[in-house]
Amino acid sequence: MSQTLVSPILLGTGLEQLNTVASQALHQQSVEISKALNGLIPQQFQGKTVSQVPLNTGRKVIALTFDDGPWPEFTNEILYILKHHHVKATFFVIGRNVRNFPERTKQMYLHGHALGNHTWSHPYHQHSEGQAAGQIDNTTQWIEQATGGVKSRLFRPPGGFLNNGLAAYAAKQGQTVVMWSVDSKDYYAPAPRIIENVLSQAKPGAIVLLHDGGGDRRPTIVALPTIITKLREQGYEFVTVPELLDLKAQETQTASGG
Ligand SMILES: [Zn+2]
Structure with a gap:
């Protein structure tokens, strides 16, 4: 204290x-x-794109990420499961959902999770810089307002599209573009397949794509406790994306400092 x-x-x-x-x-x-x-991202990752961040030590860290929320019926349950298992995760939220459900957004933050920007309305088409600013800056402001001051420094492009102007704009603002190395395919797979998809692809430093909004997330909710339990049995520690980037930055500093 x-x-x-x-x-x-x-x-x-x-x-x-x-x-x-x-x-x-x-x-x-x-x-x-x-x-x-939710603070500043290490300089080496500002404006960069990451899909996994393996540490030199091989330390078994892994980052669970949840996209497309907040969504009342499913975000609540996911927050409860994460809390029950003492896991901190990263939520890439959609701006208009933050506006509609500010209290749910605040809960993500109060539970100790990191927040990232997933655009205002989840578009895939080509964006001019002005249109990209509308999608991203609006969302940043609503996250800040809902949480009482969190300045999101992470961006995840909808659909993982890196070439439609959105990721380029976020990177230009110094945000870190966060992709993934493990796709749970929870946007269509049933729970047993989601579990199998995550466990078969998990590696130290992996970033795992999951969803708490944007559809029926009951399969994700059914799969999540098993995913957490099995990964922990294998020796994995759960970290947020900012924590993962910080661990890597510390390693780099130690290496360059001799
Ligand atoms: Zn999405």
Whole structure:
């Protein structure tokens, strides 16, 4: 705990007030952690595209990512499963969903997850720079508003399309374009196939594509506990994308510092 609580006896405050102070302090702490997770991306990754980030040590880290939310009926359940298993993930949210469900967006952040930008309306067509700005900047602003200050530095292009002007605009703004190395295919596969797809492709430093919005996500919800349990049995640690980038940056610094 970084906060120092003044003795309640000295202040004459009651137990109830002390509890309030303590829970506010804890809440503040989790917000601070979450702000760190959503903070600046290491310079070496700004404006770059990543699909996996293996560490030199071979440390078994893996990043689960969820796209197309927030979506009330499914995002809730995914947040609950992640919390139950003590897993922090990264959510690439759609701007208009953030506008429609700001409270759900805030919950992602308060649960300690990282947030990334997945455009305003999930378009695939070619964009001028002005159109790309409309898709991306609007979403950035709504994320900031819904969370009370998170400045998203990650961008995932809808459909993974890197050449329609959206990724280029995000990169020009210094955002990191985050693809994936493991496709769960949860946008059409049944739960057993989703599990198989993830487990068969998992590697240290992998980024896993999953979805919490944009369709019926019950197969994802059924598959997720098994995916987490099995990967953990294999020795994997779950990290957010910003944490993964930070781990890599630290490794690079250590190497260059001798
Ligand atoms: Zn998507």
